Amino acid sequence: MPSPALDAAVDRIRTVFAGSTSPMETGCGMCHLPEETALLRTPDVELPDDVLWMFAHEVPNHFDDHPAVMRRILPQLAGRLATGRFAGLDAYELTGLGRSGWHTWPAEQACAVRAFLEAWWADTVTSEAPPYPVHEVFESCVTAGSTVTPYLAVWAGQPLGGPADRHLSDCLDRWIDDLIGDLTSPLFSWWSDPYRDEPLAELQAWLVEHAPPRLRAVGADPLLVFKTGLLALPYDERWTEEVWAAAPGS
Known part of the structure; x- marks a missing residue:
């Protein structure tokens, strides 16, 4: 079960990025179905986990507005990572966030991302039996946080x-x-x-x-x-x- 600090960090992500979309997104027609890309233009609707995971590590040039896509998926992504919802974890999966330039986003947004990554890591490294192996979370945080x-x-x-x-x-x-x-x-x-x-x-x-x-x-x-x-x-x-x-x- 996530710690209170991690729960608070996820709630902060959900609050800060609530309603986010990539409003003109057309995505990569070779990689994503039109109905999947349409979800990026629609606020606050959950994505299927496999689609969310694919969006999370997609390269920037596969989207019209890569940072907007990352902001759109962050509330659901953070929640899934915090609870160990995904079947497995690989640092590659967070390359999308790492390449998004989130450090340059408005201060409220950048601080929320930073706080989540640090809370997720602290929760993991202090747990006797965390949801994901510690080396995978460390490598993922380093990838996402640079x-x-x-x-x-x-x-x-x-x-x-x-x-x-x-x-x-x-x-x-x-x-x-x-x-x-x-x-x-x-x-x-x-x-x-x-x-x-x-x-x-x-x-x-x-x-x-x-x-x-x-x-x-x-x-x-x-x-x-x-x-x-x-x-x-x-x-x-x-x-x-x-x-x-x-x-x-x-």
Whole structure:
């Protein structure tokens, strides 16, 4: 069940974007049926989930007014994400929001979007059993928000040894080999901000500072803790025999 803070963020989205439409929308006739596109011109009518999901990740040039389309679907999309309504989640699905330029929308709208993404992430990372895997929500928020900074700040603010640290261990187990190889996949495979570099270095630096004590607090694999420490080294030094001689089990 969503937290009160997440419920409030969804309600704010619904209030701010109530009545939104893309009034002259013709859409992409190759991808969407006329009756589906017509829903974008009609305020406050729910879209079928499969149509909503397709609109959410559609590329901007498939619409006459891509930002207007995103504003139109946001109330329903936010509600579905908050409750885990969709069968699965992939960061790709929020590329539409990431490419919409929502940061440049009127302040009330931009603040509502930002507050929702941060509340959704906070609700997820503090839950024992969130509706979607934590790594998928993190990657989705980064894709939609074009930043890792506020989501890492939420992670850093959680109590040592709690659910957030167990989620951190699970995420790092999935990510660490890419991170020590300076690879952005899969974390930023759908990064869609052409004005900012992928924040790989920011994430690596944050992990060096915050992850080791949190991993130890939840009894993470010592090899995972060791690999995380390698992120503090220049790339070439991570692979020397001398460094790996200190690895657990060597």
